Amino acid sequence: MKHLIKKILREESYWQTTDDDKWNSLEKDLRHVVERLIERHKDNFGGDQYEVMGAIEQVLEGMFQKVDR
Secondary structure, eight states: OOOHHHHHHHHHHHHHHHHHHHHHHHHHHHHHHHHHHHHHHHGGGTTOOHHHHHHHHHHHHHSSOOOOO
16 A cells, blocks of 8 residues: 555656746747847836836737626
């Protein structure tokens, strides 16, 4: 029984690590892309990175329709 519990716990923690890894990887990639976008466009927004982030948010909202569920 003890062996079975250890096996289940190993499988559960393996799944969690993989799930965290995919989110961490996505965050890393997104951060890289957003930082490049900010640097490229901040002069067009008065040198303010928060203005660029607001513009990015507006663009993303316009790209994807909101669907009622």
